[in-house]
Amino acid sequence: MPEFTPDFLAAQLRAASVKVTRPRLRVLACLSRAASALTHGELEERLAEGEGGGLDRVTLYRVLDSLLECGLAERTLDARGVYRFLLSSIRAAHAAHAHFHCQRCGGITCLEQMVAPVATLPTGFVARQVEIEVRGLCVNCSPVGGAAR
Numbered sequence: 001m002p003e004f005t006p007d008f009l010a011a012q013l014r015a016a017s018v019k020v021t022r023p024r025l026r027v028l029a030c031l032s033r034a035a036s037a038l039t040h041g042e043l044e045e046r047l048a049e050g051e052g053g054g055l056d057r058v059t060l061y062r063v064l065d066s067l068l069e070c071g072l073a074e075r076t077l078d079a080r081g082v083y084r085f086l087l088s089s090i091r092a093a094h095a096a097h098a099h100f101h102c103q104r105c106g107g108i109t110c111l112e113q114m115v116a117p118v119a120t121l122p123t124g125f126v127a128r129q130v131e132i133e134v135r136g137l138c139v140n141c142s143p144v145g146g147a148a149r
């Protein structure tokens with residue numbers, strides 16, 4: 001996993017030909033510290049708690065748009081149909097293993113012991129992404145999990 005210092009994040013913006021602005025750096029820093037992909041609302045909350053206070057909704061939308069457009073960030077739909085945002089570099093690090101998506105709380109857990117297989121494709125096909133996703137109930141949401149703790 002790369003180290004996400006402010007200098008590193010600014011260099012990433014420059015490398016993606018995106019102007020380095022304070023809101024962009026703050027959103028990148030927030031995403032780089034997140035253990036899993038964040039929803040718009042979660043990002044808003046974390047930014048509001050951070051140094052410099054919250055970003056208004058429109059600014060946050062614009063920042064996320066520019067980060068998605070330049071490829072630094074990606075978004076996925078979670079089990080509840082809500083968009084979650086994450087850094088592409090973090091996504092790449094997570095691409096090597098499977099993930100568990102909880103269908104009740106929407107939480108995502110790394111299953112590092114489940115390694116993604118190498119895609120075997122017909123001639124002419126190009127794999128861009130292989131994802132293994134297990135859906136169900138996490139330990140906090142399943143009745144079995146609650147009893148086991």
Ligand SMILES: [Zn+2]
Pocket residue numbers: 102103104105106107137138139140141142
């Ligand atoms: Zn859950």
Ligand SMILES: [Zn+2]
Pocket residue numbers: 093094097098099109110111
């Ligand atoms: Zn992971």
